[in-house]
Amino acid sequence: MTNPRPVLPDFEYIHPETAKEAVIFLKSHPHDARPFLGGTDCFNSIRDRKISVKYLVDLKGLVGFDQLTFDTKKGLTIGAAVGMNRLIASEDVQRVYPLIAEAAREVGSYQLRTRATLVGNLCNASPCGDTISPCLLYEGMVQIIGSGEQRTILLADFILGPGKTVLTAGEIVSAIHLPLPPLGAQSAYRSIGRNALGDLAIAASAVLGFPDRSAHSSYRFRIALAAVAPTVIFVPMAQELLAAGPIDEEMLDKAAAIAGEACKPISDIRASADYRRDMVITLTRTALETVWGALNRKSKNGA
């Protein structure tokens, strides 16, 4: 909490009228301009002199950036300036994309989430970014505006490493689009911090499961782990195991153990690597249990 240099250093505030204007400005200042949305992360980095900027470019006012739209055929589009609290309160998000609401609630505090944005969370590309794994499981597509054609890429290809994305100078993210989840999908997000609420994740596991007749077990699962590798990671071996089946308690144990083996945690101020690995196994096991239970109940009720 003690901050020896609390005052923000001088910079200029740029408030572009259009995305084109923002892109041109950012491209012409590749080393000393930085775009921002809620600023919940970047102001602290600037204040702590972890990054230095001459120009801060505010993207919040750009047309369409505050749009949150749901279409029953196409899915959900979350504009870059949509705050986390708005997502949590959205009935469409709660009903169709519950993992997003669940994970967003883990981010900081209520007043932080007023300003914090999901797209900002993705662009920060923190290994412990809570909302990254749900967006990965929903196969999110990142919409990027640059000086050339707009491009859309899979979120899985967007994040390259801690704090690193494919964005080049002059490129900004306007939105993330989440297609409709597979029919009958069930999900669970389990995370642990030093406190029950309000802390960064020590480890987190997100699981999405859905019926799929093409799988031997008749179900497919997607599993993503956060805060235990340089980026949020999938666990393909566990996913394949569960698709092969048959799914029972022992199989869920095995899948969770594979998640533990797949992660590459570090020891830091919040937890040791060993503790993180143990927690990944426990969190993944409980998330799998929840999802498998829900899938079973649904199939019995439907029968």
Next chain:
Amino acid sequence: MAVHTTQLTVNGRKETVDVPASMTLLRMLREKLALTGTKNGCEAGECGACTVLLDGEPVNSCIVLAVECDGHEVYTVEGLTENGALEKLQEAFIDKNAIQCGFCTPGMLISAYALLQRNPHPSEEAIQEALVGNLCRCTGYQRIITAVSEASVSGRRDS
């Protein structure tokens, strides 16, 4: 360095303030408008002592730029009083001894006020969740939670 003429409404009053780009809303309130009820704790968005309402939603004013508030509406703890009568929430804090050193109190009041606006009858769990971003080093929180709960039952004071 450019100075931005920022027009905003603070506690219902129109204000025009010249601010450098790097001045936070917190510092503008305290240093330009002398609204020192909003406290400067961590200046990192962690402690919540600087919580104010921006367009009706609580924010950490230490991580909002003053210039971003151009055209917007801000409420601080000073704005919670109506014609000198204490907002019921403030009275509940006094009645339930929810204040010790008082440094966290303005932020607590704003977060709790915003909670009661969106959920007039919150459970204890909902109160705890709403106050996660407001740290208190004195009270142990229980009296604060009791006060918010009390205010939610009794509602706004008639005056």
